[in-house]
Amino acid sequence: MFLFLVVALAVVVAAVTLAVVGGGDSAPLPEAAPERLRDTLPPDRPVSRADVDGLRFPLAARGYRMADVDDALGRLGAELAERDDRIAGLESALAGARAAAARVSMDKPAPHHEDEQP
Secondary structure, eight states: OHHHHHHHHHHHHHHHHHHHHOOTTSOOOOOOOOOOOOOOSOSSSOOOHHHHHHOOOOEETTEEOHHHHHHHHHHHHHHHHHHHHHHHHHHHHHHHHHHHHHHHHHHSOOOOOTTOOO
């Protein structure tokens, strides 16, 4: 009985090996192309939170492809720096507008009502 199980196991292993590697007239399994990052970050508008949440990196032999991750992080860093510059410019413009409004309100005389009786 034991010999029968060993032979049956050997036959099953051989059949699976031939099916995977290929044998006879059938060709072996085709080479799988390595996964590449499909850049889901939009090129025509700023990156949104939903874009970052939807970003998925393909797995490589030891984790993620460093080049894909570096490219995505570089783009995100550049866009964040651009937004920081834009925010700083807008805050500066707002402070200037507030200062100008304060000067105008100080230079403007208070309205004098002649109809008022003391």
